[in-house]
Amino acid sequence: MASGPGPTQDIEFTLNGKPVSRTASSRMLLIHFLRDELGLRGPKIGCDTGHCGACTVSYNGKTIKSCMALAVQADGAEIDTVESLAGESGDLDELQESFRENHGLQCGYCTSGVLMSAKFLLERNEKPTAEEIREAIHGNLCRCTGYVNIVKAISGAAHGDEGLALVERLNREHAKEVSA
Amino acid sequence: MLLAAVDYYRPDTLAEAVEALDSTEGARPLAGGQSLISILKLRAASVDLLVDISRLEDLRAIAVADDGSVRIGAGVTYDEMAMSPDLHRSHPRLSQVAAHTVDAQVRNRGTFGGNLCHNDPINNFPPVAVALEATMHVTGKDGDRDIAAADFFTGYFTNALSSDEILTGVTLPALNGRHMGYQEIEIGEAAARAVAVVATSNGNIESASVALGCLPIPVRRPQVEEALAGTPATADAVAEATAAAGEGIEPLSDADASADYRQAMASVVAKRAVMEAIEGGQNG
Amino acid sequence: MTAPAKEQTTTTTWTGQSLPRKEDERLLKAQGSFVDDEGMYRQGYAQFVRSPYAHAKILSVDVSKAEALPGVIATLTGDEVKAMTEPLFQFAPKEDGSQVNEYLLGVDIARYQGEGVALVLAETRGIAADAADLVEVEYEPLPVVTDGVAAAEPDAYVLHDSLGDNIAWKGLFDWGDIDWALENADHILKIDKLHFHRYSSTPIECNAVIVNWDPGTDMIRVVSNNQFPMFGALVIGPSMGVGTDQFDFVSQDIGGGFGIKINSYTSIGVLALLSRKAGRPVKWIETRTEHHQSGGHGNERTFLDIEVPVMADGTMLGFKMRAFDDAGAYLHYEPLGAVIWSQVVPGPYKFKHVQVDYTETLTNKCPAVPNRGYSRMQHLWFVERVIDLVAQELELDPVEVRKLNYVQPEDYPYTTPNGCVYDSGDLPQALDMVLEMIDYEGAKKLKADREGSGKRIGIGIGTTLDSGTNNFGQSRILNPELPFSGNGEACTALLDLYGEVMLKLGTNPQGQGHETTASQVAADILGMSPETIRVWTGFDKSHSTYIGFSGTYASQFAVTGINAVIGAVEKLKAEIIEVAAYAFEVEQDQVELVNGDARIIGNPEAAIPFIGIANMVFANNATLPHEMAERVSLTCRHVYVPPFELPDVEKKYGNLTLTYSTQTHAAVVEVDEETGKVEILDYAVVDDCGKRINPMVVEGQVHGATGLGIGAALKETFEYDEDGQLLNSNFLFYHAATAMDVPNIKTSHIESPSPFTGTGAKGMGEGGGAPLHTISAAIQNAIGPGKAIVSDSHNPPERVWRMLNWDGPAEERGVTVVSNGDGA
Numbered sequence A: 001m002a003s004g005p006g007p008t009q010d011i012e013f014t015l016n017g018k019p020v021s022r023t024a025s026s027r028m029l030l031i032h033f034l035r036d037e038l039g040l041r042g043p044k045i046g047c048d049t050g051h052c053g054a055c056t057v058s059y060n061g062k063t064i065k066s067c068m069a070l071a072v073q074a075d076g077a078e079i080d081t082v083e084s085l086a087g088e089s090g091d092l093d094e095l096q097e098s099f100r101e102n103h104g105l106q107c108g109y110c111t112s113g114v115l116m117s118a119k120f121l122l123e124r125n126e127k128p129t130a131e132e133i134r135e136a137i138h139g140n141l142c143r144c145t146g147y148v149n150i151v152k153a154i155s156g157a158a159h160g161d162e163g164l165a166l167v168e169r170l171n172r173e174h175a176k177e178v179s180a
Numbered sequence B: 001m002l003l004a005a006v007d008y009y010r011p012d013t014l015a016e017a018v019e020a021l022d023s024t025e026g027a028r029p030l031a032g033g034q035s036l037i038s039i040l041k042l043r044a045a046s047v048d049l050l051v052d053i054s055r056l057e058d059l060r061a062i063a064v065a066d067d068g069s070v071r072i073g074a075g076v077t078y079d080e081m082a083m084s085p086d087l088h089r090s091h092p093r094l095s096q097v098a099a100h101t102v103d104a105q106v107r108n109r110g111t112f113g114g115n116l117c118h119n120d121p122i123n124n125f126p127p128v129a130v131a132l133e134a135t136m137h138v139t140g141k142d143g144d145r146d147i148a149a150a151d152f153f154t155g156y157f158t159n160a161l162s163s164d165e166i167l168t169g170v171t172l173p174a175l176n177g178r179h180m181g182y183q184e185i186e187i188g189e190a191a192a193r194a195v196a197v198v199a200t201s202n203g204n205i206e207s208a209s210v211a212l213g214c215l216p217i218p219v220r221r222p223q224v225e226e227a228l229a230g231t232p233a234t235a236d237a238v239a240e241a242t243a244a245a246g247e248g249i250e251p252l253s254d255a256d257a258s259a260d261y262r263q264a265m266a267s268v269v270a271k272r273a274v275m276e277a278i279e280g281g282q283n284g
Numbered sequence C: 001m002t003a004p005a006k007e008q009t010t011t012t013t014w015t016g017q018s019l020p021r022k023e024d025e026r027l028l029k030a031q032g033s034f035v036d037d038e039g040m041y042r043q044g045y046a047q048f049v050r051s052p053y054a055h056a057k058i059l060s061v062d063v064s065k066a067e068a069l070p071g072v073i074a075t076l077t078g079d080e081v082k083a084m085t086e087p088l089f090q091f092a093p094k095e096d097g098s099q100v101n102e103y104l105l106g107v108d109i110a111r112y113q114g115e116g117v118a119l120v121l122a123e124t125r126g127i128a129a130d131a132a133d134l135v136e137v138e139y140e141p142l143p144v145v146t147d148g149v150a151a152a153e154p155d156a157y158v159l160h161d162s163l164g165d166n167i168a169w170k171g172l173f174d175w176g177d178i179d180w181a182l183e184n185a186d187h188i189l190k191i192d193k194l195h196f197h198r199y200s201s202t203p204i205e206c207n208a209v210i211v212n213w214d215p216g217t218d219m220i221r222v223v224s225n226n227q228f229p230m231f232g233a234l235v236i237g238p239s240m241g242v243g244t245d246q247f248d249f250v251s252q253d254i255g256g257g258f259g260i261k262i263n264s265y266t267s268i269g270v271l272a273l274l275s276r277k278a279g280r281p282v283k284w285i286e287t288r289t290e291h292h293q294s295g296g297h298g299n300e301r302t303f304l305d306i307e308v309p310v311m312a313d314g315t316m317l318g319f320k321m322r323a324f325d326d327a328g329a330y331l332h333y334e335p336l337g338a339v340i341w342s343q344v345v346p347g348p349y350k351f352k353h354v355q356v357d358y359t360e361t362l363t364n365k366c367p368a369v370p371n372r373g374y375s376r377m378q379h380l381w382f383v384e385r386v387i388d389l390v391a392q393e394l395e396l397d398p399v400e401v402r403k404l405n406y407v408q409p410e411d412y413p414y415t416t417p418n419g420c421v422y423d424s425g426d427l428p429q430a431l432d433m434v435l436e437m438i439d440y441e442g443a444k445k446l447k448a449d450r451e452g453s454g455k456r457i458g459i460g461i462g463t464t465l466d467s468g469t470n471n472f473g474q475s476r477i478l479n480p481e482l483p484f485s486g487n488g489e490a491c492t493a494l495l496d497l498y499g500e501v502m503l504k505l506g507t508n509p510q511g512q513g514h515e516t517t518a519s520q521v522a523a524d525i526l527g528m529s530p531e532t533i534r535v536w537t538g539f540d541k542s543h544s545t546y547i548g549f550s551g552t553y554a555s556q557f558a559v560t561g562i563n564a565v566i567g568a569v570e571k572l573k574a575e576i577i578e579v580a581a582y583a584f585e586v587e588q589d590q591v592e593l594v595n596g597d598a599r600i601i602g603n604p605e606a607a608i609p610f611i612g613i614a615n616m617v618f619a620n621n622a623t624l625p626h627e628m629a630e631r632v633s634l635t636c637r638h639v640y641v642p643p644f645e646l647p648d649v650e651k652k653y654g655n656l657t658l659t660y661s662t663q664t665h666a667a668v669v670e671v672d673e674e675t676g677k678v679e680i681l682d683y684a685v686v687d688d689c690g691k692r693i694n695p696m697v698v699e700g701q702v703h704g705a706t707g708l709g710i711g712a713a714l715k716e717t718f719e720y721d722e723d724g725q726l727l728n729s730n731f732l733f734y735h736a737a738t739a740m741d742v743p744n745i746k747t748s749h750i751e752s753p754s755p756f757t758g759t760g761a762k763g764m765g766e767g768g769g770a771p772l773h774t775i776s777a778a779i780q781n782a783i784g785p786g787k788a789i790v791s792d793s794h795n796p797p798e799r800v801w802r803m804l805n806w807d808g809p810a811e812e813r814g815v816t817v818v819s820n821g822d823g824a
C-alpha cells in the first residue's frame, strides 16, 4: 500500500521466472511496485515523462518503461528485470561482461535499463550495426558515457572481438555515407 | 509524480469495455498508456476509472482486404505495425515510420489507435490518417459507426468520439501505385511534419494528397495539391508548388521553436515529403 | 572478479593500465546501493510544496487540510523554519554587511518557480503527494526579473531587500595594460555581445536524501547523493545551530553528479528539521521536474562590449569586456564562480592584457550551481569565440592564429597575467593530431564540393583547459575575510586483522572509478595485485577519513586523491617493512614486499605474509618491542596538501590551480540550409592530462564530457519565459542528448606530465566545455563571413536558420573591425 488509499486489485505474474501474487493499489506504477513492494534494485527512476529509460524492464518478452505502466497491468504477464541477467551462479552474462571490459558504465544508474534494451536488440538482431545499436538504446539516457563505450560494449557482446573494430569501421563508413 | 487515486478495470470484451465507459462517470480507455499515464502522473486530468483495452483481441489485428486496403486494429502497437509483413507490403513507408516512432520501449506499448485518439500535435500518425483518407471505425453504446479521418480530429488532444466510444480500428485505402512520403523536422519530438501521397505517371504528378501535422488538427493542403496535379515530377516544380504549404496554418510557439519557424518549415517538409513520394515511385 | 591474470613481480606496474573497474560487477548486477535503494526503519516520505510563481509574496500557508489526511505524519512551513534557524552563511557580503538572507525553506517571499515553501511527511509516497496538494498557499505575485544583465540596472525590481540591489558581487579584473594594447594594436575587433546559455548535466539520478535526526543522541544521519557533503555541513550547520560533529554523511553509489549535486545541502538541512519535528527518519526522492526547476542550473553568462586588440599577423594582445553572471535567486556556492573563471584568464593563449568588468546578479530563476566545467568553460568558450572571430574577420587561418597565440611547449611552466601557472602541455602538436583525425584537408575539400548543394560543411576547432585542484584561497578575492585557502584530500591505508589491505578515501565518487584507480597505485607500492586490495566503497563520515575539502568535484582526484593514497600507502609500507625487518633481524632496506608477502631481498624463501605482520601488531604484540608495538598501528592516514600560497587579493593575482589538462577538439558538421539543422559528421578529441593512471577511465571521462557538451551545444537549454516560468522543466522539453545525437567520438592523447604533482598526473574530467567551443566554431565556419555571427553557445535549428537567413545591415552583424591608422 505504498501508494496510499484508493482501490486495489489482486494480481499474479511471473517475475524473473518466479511467480508473484500480491495486492496492488490501482494507481501504483509498475516501477514503484517492483522497487518498493518487491524490493528490486535494478529498475531505476530517472524522470517523470517516460524519457530516460532507467526503468526499462521486459514485459512478455518486449521492453517497456515500467514507469509508464501500472502495477495492475502486470497481471498475467512475464516480467524480467536486469536481475535476471546474471545466472544462478551470479556470474556476469556475456553482455554484462562486455560492459565491464569496455567500460560501458560509469555511475551505473542508467545501466540496468541500457542492458535490458541491449538484450532486446540482440534477441532480435544478433549482429547489429553501430547505427542499429544507437537506435535501439535511444530511449535510454546516459549522462556519463557519451554512449561511446555503451555502443562498443553492445557491439563487443554481439560480434565478439571483431565487434570493437567493427564499431570503429562502421562509424567511419557512416561518416562517409553522411558526407557522400 | 504519483497518480491520484483511480480505479482500474480490464474487460474481456469490447462490449464490456463500452458498457464500463458508458456507465461510469470519469471513465477513460487506457491503451498503451504512453500518453495517458504521463497525464495522470502530472495530475493534469482527473480520471476515476481506467478501462484497460490494451489486451482486447478485437483491437489487435492487422488485416489486408482484397481491394488492397488494410485495417489496423486500434490496439496494434507501433512495434507490431513495424513487424507486420502485410503492412510492409501494403504501406511500406508507414511501416518504416512505425519502426522509428519514438524508441523501442514506447513502440512496444504505444498503440496506433491511442496515437490517433490522443491527437497530440507531436504525434506521428494523425497526419498520416488524414493524408491517406483513412476511415476510423468506432463502437459505442449505440453501435458501430465510421468516421472519416478528416472529421475525426477536432482540436488539441481531442477527437470526435463521445465518452462511451472506442476506436476499434482504422482502414487505410490501398495505395494503388501511389507512394507515401513522410518528413519531419525533429526538434524534441517534432516541430513540423508533412505526409504526401502521390501518384505519378510519365514523369508527371497525376495526383497528390498533402497533409501537415504538428498542428492541433492535421490539415490537408488543397491549394498545394491542385498546384502539384499535372506538374512535372521535378524538384523545381515541386518546390514551386509547395512553397505556400505553410500559409494560413497556426502552429504553436514553444520552447522548441517559434510559430514563424514552424510555418516556414511546413513548406520545407511538404516539399520533401512530395519528393520522397516521387522518388519512392522511381525506386519501385 | 577477473582482473587480467598476470605474474606479479616487483617490476610490474599497474598504474597506467586500462584495468576494468572494481565497481562494475555490483553495478551491472543491480547490487549497487543508490539512495532510493536504501531506507531507514520507521521512515516517512517527504514531499515539498513548491511555489508555482517565479516571484511572489507568501501571504499564508495553511497546512490544516494536509495534516488532517490520514497517513500524514507532520508538516513544516517557512515560518517555522525561520523561527528555528539563522539565515545561511554567505561568502561575500557587501562591505556594509548587507547580504542575501536565505533560509532553508522559502520564507515570506518565493523567488523562483519551484522554490520550496512547505514540506509534508507521510507514511507513503502516495499520501505525501496527496497531502502536498492539500496545502493551501496564498501568494501575491511580484514583478519578475529574468534578465541577468537588466537585473543590474538601478531601476530593476530588487529581489532581496536585505541586499539593497540585485548585485551579488562586482569587481574589476585588470591585468597587464589593456589601454596600451588597444592603442598599439593594428586592429581592434569589437563584438557587441556573446551569451553562454544556462543548462545542466542533469544527472539521471535526481537528488535524494534519507535523514534521521536521532532524538536520543542528537546525531543527524544523512544518507544522500550529495557530492560535497563537507561543504554542505559548513553552510547548514551554523544555520541549524548544530555542530558538524553531529552530522554523519553517508553515500555509496551516486547516479552522476557533475557538480549539480553539490546543491542539495539546503534540502538536506530542511529535511533534517522535518525529521527532528516528526521524530522519524525522512526519505525524500526528488522528481525530475523538481530537479529541473530547483535542483540547480549551470551558470549563464553574458559578455558585452568586447574589444580585442590584434596585430596584423594575428597576434592577439588580450581583451576587454564586461561580463554578467546570472546566479538565479539565491547564492548556492556562488559567488565563487565570479573568481573561478580566472583560473584560465587567457585560455590556452599568451594574451597579456586583460580587463574584465565582472558583475554577478540575482534573478528570479533557479540558483546557479557548479556544473561540469564550472565557470571556466563559460570563459573558455568566450576566448575561443573571440579567436575564431578574429580569424574570420581578419581573413586569417583559424589554425594558424591558434598556433601563433598558443602557449608554446617551451614556455611551460607558464605564468598567466594573473599569476596562474600552467604546468605543461603541447598544444600545437595536439592541434595537428586532432586535425589529422578529422582529415582536415579532406574536410576542407568536402566543404568546397558541397557549396551550393543546400548542405554546408563547417569545420570547428575548440581548445580548452581543464584546470584541476583549486586553491580555495581564490575565494578571498571575493572576500578577503574568508578563512579558506589551499586544498587537499585524505586517505587511510590499513591492514585489517588478517592482513587484508584496505584503503579508505575521503571522496564520494559518481562513476569516476576511484576504487579502481586508487587500488592500482596502491598495488604498485605494495607489490601486489589491485584485485587483492579492498577500497572501502562509498563514504561514511563516521569511519571514512576526510578533511574540509573532501568530496568529488572540480577535476582533482588524480592529484589530491591519488597523492593522498600514495602518501598513506607509503606509510603503511614503511610500517610493514619495519615489523618484517625486526622479525627477520635484518636492516629495513633488506626487505621487499611481493604479492602480499614481506621477504628478504634475494631470498624468496624468507617470507612473512601480511597476515603474519598483522598478527604481530594486532594480536601477538608481546613479540614486538614495546615501543614499536605502541607506535606501529598499520593504520596510516595521509593528507595530501598541494603547494599553494595565498593569492594577492588586491591585484587578484596568484596561482589558483595546480594542474592544467588540455583538450583539443575538432568537428566537421553539416548544416541544412533549409532547416538550420546541424549534423555532426566527424568528431575527434586529443586529451592531455599528463600521466594517465587508468587510460580507459580517462577516455570514459573524455567521452562523457564530450557527450554532455554536444548536447548542450545543440539541444539542451534552460529557458524562462517573461513570467519566470521554466520552459524545460522535464525531459519532454529538456532534450538530453541521446545515443542518436552523440556521434562516435574519436580519441587520442598526449601525455605531458605535470611537474607539480609527483606522479605527473593532472586532474581531469570536467572537460572545459570544449564541444561548445568546437560546435560554435563549426557553425560559424559553415555560415561564413558577412552574415550574423554565432553569438550564443546554444544553437538549435531555428537559431542557425535565422543566422543563415540574416540579411540585416553590416553594422548589425554584431562584430566590427577598427584598424588603428584608419583613424580609429
Ligand SMILES: Cc1cc2nc3c(=O)[nH]c(=O)nc-3n(C[C@H](O)[C@H](O)[C@H](O)COP(=O)(O)OP(=O)(O)OC[C@H]3O[C@@H](n4cnc5c(N)ncnc54)[C@H](O)[C@@H]3O)c2cc1C
Pocket (backbone or CB within 6 Å): A049, A050, A051, A068, B028, B029, B030, B031, B032, B033, B034, B035, B036, B037, B053, B074, B075, B101, B102, B106, B109, B110, B111, B112, B113, B114, B115, B117, B118, B120, B122, B123, B124, B125, B161, B165, B166, B167, B168, B189, B190
Ligand atoms: C517519451 C515519449 C515520447 C513520445 N514521442 C512521441 C512522438 O514523437 N510521436 C508520437 O507519435 N508519439 C509520441 N509519444 C506518444 C506515444 O506515441 C503514445 O503512445 C500515444 O500518444 C498514445 O498511444 P497509447 O496507446 O499509448 O494511448 P494511451 O496513452 O493509452 O491513450 C491516449 C489517449 O487516447 C485514448 N484512447 C486510447 N486508445 C483509444 C481507443 N482505442 N479508443 C478511444 N480512445 C482511446 C485514451 O483514453 C487517452 O485519452 C511519446 C511517448 C513517450 C512516452
Ligand code: FES
Pocket (backbone or CB within 6 Å): A044, A045, A046, A047, A048, A049, A050, A051, A052, A053, A054, A055, A056, A065, A066, A067, A068
Ligand atoms: S523513469 Fe521510466 S522512463 Fe524515466
Ligand code: FES
Pocket (backbone or CB within 6 Å): A104, A105, A106, A107, A108, A109, A110, A111, A141, A142, A143, A144, A145, C204, C255, C256, C511
Ligand atoms: S553511466 Fe551514469 S548515466 Fe549512464
